[in-house]
Amino acid sequence: MRQFSESSITDAVLERFAACDDPRFKTVMTALVRHMHDFVREVGLTEAEWMAGIQFLTATGQTCTDKRQEFILLSDTLGVSMLVDAIHNRKPAGALESAVQGPYYWKGAPERPLGSNLAEGVKGEPAFYSGRVLTLDGTPVAGALLDVWSGDGEGNYDMQLPGQTEMLARGKLRTDADGRYRFRSIRPASYPVPTDGPVGAMLNRMGRHPYRPGHIHMIVSAPGFQTVTTQLFVSDDPYLDSDAVFGVKESLIIEFQRHEPGIAPTGEAMAVPFHTVEHDFVLCPVLEPALQD
Numbered sequence: 001m002r003q004f005s006e007s008s009i010t011d012a013v014l015e016r017f018a019a020c021d022d023p024r025f026k027t028v029m030t031a032l033v034r035h036m037h038d039f040v041r042e043v044g045l046t047e048a049e050w051m052a053g054i055q056f057l058t059a060t061g062q063t064c065t066d067k068r069q070e071f072i073l074l075s076d077t078l079g080v081s082m083l084v085d086a087i088h089n090r091k092p093a094g095a096l097e098s099a100v101q102g103p104y105y106w107k108g109a110p111e112r113p114l115g116s117n118l119a120e121g122v123k124g125e126p127a128f129y130s131g132r133v134l135t136l137d138g139t140p141v142a143g144a145l146l147d148v149w150s151g152d153g154e155g156n157y158d159m160q161l162p163g164q165t166e167m168l169a170r171g172k173l174r175t176d177a178d179g180r181y182r183f184r185s186i187r188p189a190s191y192p193v194p195t196d197g198p199v200g201a202m203l204n205r206m207g208r209h210p211y212r213p214g215h216i217h218m219i220v221s222a223p224g225f226q227t228v229t230t231q232l233f234v235s236d237d238p239y240l241d242s243d244a245v246f247g248v249k250e251s252l253i254i255e256f257q258r259h260e261p262g263i264a265p266t267g268e269a270m271a272v273p274f275h276t277v278e279h280d281f282v283l284c285p286v287l288e289p290a291l292q293d
Contacts, residue, residue, distance in 0.1 A: 124153020155191020
């Protein structure tokens with residue numbers, strides 16, 4: 001058949017996958033074709049609307065740089081990132097839940113001693129973080145690695161700051177023999193995702209705000225355990241119920257205890273108010289391949 005109707009073209013496209021020898025690729029792509037065709041038929045997509053969609057995706061790609069990933073932002077703001085996360089990071093009760101990595105992860109942060117100030121020279125209210133990394137049965141995990149990063153007290157990440165070439169508010173730490181970690185950073189502030197690109201224009205047209213609640217990122221890992229990319233959220237942030245990227249989970253909402261100037265948990269004298277945060281991370285063991293099916 002050379003000519004196809006609006007009802008027959010979908011099957012014709014799917015038949016072209018007959019020679020595909022990659023089962024997973026075939027599964028994903030045929031499902032994509034079916035859903036895209038059904039979408040076009042459902043909304044009666046016009047040629048002008050389809051061209052606008054192509055131009056939007058083109059602009060999204062053109063906005064990407066080595067420090068900005070507009071497609072990740074698009075995925076995040078449409079809830080796709082958290083949907084993928086939810087499907088592939090199911091955890092038993094009490095285990096550390098995951099959250100999206102986001103577009104501001106910078107590989108290669110330096111490893112620092114326990115108790116280090118990761119936010120030297122960074123704007124924001126000081127915060128002292130501590131806790132333990134544990135197994136599901138409560139056994140401490142010594143030598144677990146925390147890869148930590150956040151924006152500053154105004155919500156700006158280092159890679160967003162003009163002319164900033166060095167890492168700020170980032171670092172890696174390992175738990176001690178008792179599975180404990182501690183470090184100093186800042187109390188995270190809510191901030192808008194970038195709105196000067198096509199995703200920002202999309203959010204505006206949707207009538208949505210671009211704000212994320214204040215949070216600090218961590219990748220928690222240890223040999224023999226599942227690595228978890230997660231975030232800790234400030235409990236009194238006004239955007240917890242309307243996070244622009246749908247990333248909030250109840251178990252990741254943490255209370256930041258505010259203290260007047262005085263002696264910090266590290267023993268240093270603080271001339272300004274500061275916060276303390278204590279939270280344990282519970283890791284799941286790596287499963288054998290047969291047990292993951």
